Amino acid sequence: MASYLNTNTQTTLSPPRPSWVDLTNFGLPSSMETSGYVPFLMAIILIASVMTVSLRKNKLSAFPVINASKNEYLMSGRAMLARGLEEFGGKPFRVNTGLGGGVIILDHSVMPEVRNDARFDSTKFLLQYWQAGIPGFEPYIALGTEILHNVIKWNLTPAGIGMSSWELGDSQFSFTDLDMILAKLNKPLSDEANAALSDILTDNEEWHEVLLGDVIIRIVARVSSVIFLGPELCRNPDWLKITVNYTNKATNAAKVLRRWPVILYRTIHWFLTECREVRTMLIEARQIIAPILEKRRVEKAADPSLEYHDALDWYETAAKRMGVEYDPADQQLALSISAILTSNDLMSQSIMDLCKNPEMFEPLRNEIRSVLGDGQWKPTSLYNTKLLDSVLKETLRLKPVAAVGLGRRVMEDVRLKDGTVLPQDSGIAINAEKMWDPEIYKNPRAYDGYRFLRLREASEQGEKTSQLVSTSPEHLGFGLGIHACPGRFFGANTVKLVMCHLLLKYDIKLAENTNISPLEFGFSMLANPTTKVLVRRRKEEVNF
Template identity: 30%
Template sequence: MELSQLLASLACIAVSYGVVQLANEWRRVRRVKMRTVDLPVLNLTGNDYAGAERAYTENLGGLLREGYEKYKHGFYQLFSPTGFLVIASADYVQEISQLPEGTLDFHGATQRRMIGDYNWLQVGDTLLAHTILTDVVRQLGNLLPVLQEEIEYCFQNVLPPCQATWTPGNIQKLAPRLIAIIMGRVFVGPDLNRNKEWVDNVIQFVDDVFAAGWKIKAYSHFARPFAARFLVAETRRVQNQKAMARRLLVPILRDRLASLNEPGAEKHLDLLQWLVVNNAKSPHPKTLENLAELALVAYVGSTHTAATTLTNILLDIAARPNDLEVLRNEISTINLEATGLDLKQSFYINHTSKLDSYMKESQRLNPAFLMTFSRIVRKTFTLSNGLTFPAGTHFIVPASRISLDPEVWENPQEFDGFRFSDLRAKTPENIHKYQFTGTSPQAMHFGYGRNACPGRFFASTTIKVFVAHLLTNYDIKLSTKERPPNDATGSQNSVPQDAEILFRSRQ
């Protein structure tokens, strides 16, 4: 075959491949703009999908308020940057959560909402979720001294120096580093969690994941796969950070795997160890490179939400000096009376304290995300009201509106830090209700059902230990007259970048 014929053949193949790819993308874009259910769409006028996406990104809170007023006990839709979302009433959450296994896809919904249907990062994984929910939670009692050790390290090396005069600290910027180091001790062990290269990279990784998702969604649906690969710098940085995780974690994982069956081998109290153990039991085990990336991805779901939640809690405490003293007295009592680990465990791990109530109230009014319980339908089902959800439907629940419903909570616009501890004290049957980590159709900021946030127990304990140490050793107050309000971009509800707290050592 002559060179000209060969080139012509290659050109034909390339053109044919390009046509097929374009056709696939055209079909994908059509699916994004295709309604699976006949429900009203609040933010779409005609075919102005771009305008609907802007309204979703810039004014989701207002849209959810309007939708809750009109369809509180039913369903409606919003067109989002990832397609149509069915907004489901809390009335049906219990029924939906009891659907047979395989009907709904939690991990696929998380993937789509965060970064779209692209392959530059896998954010949802059953092995990771199972390991956090079982092994990490089961070991919380043993992990408590480890968390306290890391928190003391952070107070000495990350927070502003403990002084007798007021010292400003940008808590919004400090919290991610604090949480990355503290939780990192449980994720990757003592060899790496304080390592500056590792900490800097995981903080940047979490930021890049969220930033890349929003930047990709700013492009047209047709251009997004190209943008994700070539035009968004954050996706390239994520690839570099994944490579860094493989470089640093695979040697540790290899050693852990080699020592699994060795008599007397150390059983490490960290996520790497438990991932290796659980992966070895799988009929289709992942590679060590896959496990390294999972350990990195654990920071996305855990440290981002925990840092945001911690920041909100500290701002709320700093804004209310009287509440601060009540919390400090409770913490002092525990510290004085705790002669062993049991009493401290009941305070930090169980959920009946005033501090637990304060955390739940802070989350109620300033959740990390406005919506939760995101699911993609994989098998068509019909609800008791006759509404059918075909496969491919993506639905979600407006958790932030439920938290402000006067039919659910008394004076819902008012911050009452001890709302839930007071409710628990009303009757004996309430003692194990209204907990920070608890989920119900009335409190869904951690989701609900079998796919509720697996890391919430670990996050709760970490935050409690940190706040207790802080209030024991520091005075805090706002640097402004009032608590700065949060800002929402889409469903992500963040503290302002310049939010400051003043710290002072207790005399």
């Protein structure tokens, strides 16, 4: 769901070598075994490194830095962005993130230049924050591989029925086409959602307290795993524990690693408990998946027509079609990261928003009853839950997962139309303040669950641009352009389906004195993981 994918990214555990490492350019002998060459070699590398960094710093010096230390960025990133907008009046400025030259924050007016330009790479921007090349973080590298992009595109997006990547990125197509693609998944998703809610929230008709983020991520993990891994693993407790915990553990390990100088990353990670935990989880994931895949390969060798209809099989098909090898555990955890992290965050925050606006519960239930009254999932069932769609999009507008959008790595020097030169290898992002702009949204800081429903009903263009999975310069929840999150279609489908079950089958309210403020870290804005709610089972109204 988040905008993680880029077909141009190579599957490699190490960043590409800078050109100056090619020593043949200096006329050195091919063999460097003689110790006398070593000091000369080290001096050349040191000088070249200093020159490269110095030149890059000179180019970056054109952009004023708003914060002196990375700690200010980590602790108050969103407030710092607002201050930069006011202080520099829309002109570019730089945030010191503690990595490389930081991030250049650009005004929203440059979005048309950035969103579909291949010289700006979203995956390479992401990987600098997820420790590319550090053992245990391989699933984050997998997020940028072509095979993952194709598995999603060929099976879970309109591109699977012939839509172009531009249409996919900017969401200009009929969503009924998408509903037809996803409808075949809804029955197994619905059955697992029903079972997961009963197991995790229980059928207790008395109010009882639960930790919201904990129960939602477990529900989302189980439901998503039906499609990702099939019946063998979707309820496997060891696998579910890994999928639920890997993202949190990796996020925490990355935070701990960032406390150290970048130059020490490749050494210090071996000694950090948090990084060891991530490596161990990845080893365990491989041990769980390997025998399942081996069993399937034997079965398919005996019967080539055999199909399994899940992502394990999609990967096998894609690998043969593309002629590539892949690591199944890395790829499955990458799918889990992209689906579970953002789906859990959106669903958790949406529930908090509904609890703060309880007048929305009954209209939503009425809509779900009208759509699913006969208990049957139709191709257009979720498409017709338009109020629910609006509610989710409003939550994503008020609290996206990040206070910036269109995070990109600049692959070569780029001159913008206003004359701004963005240096090669610099990081850029767009301030997301337009999502809270009174010139675009009436009462932009206030929650309005009907906001996007009204926009859909107002015009034909509104019908196209105001749906949850639609992208636009005014709503960067799922990115924009060629790097807009392709997994958003499946993620939105899953969240809406689970919400239908939850709203009809449970009453829910905030626990007394619970904290619902988003957790902010750097540019990230995450649903508060400590929020507690009270739930109780409702009487069955619709059997679906």
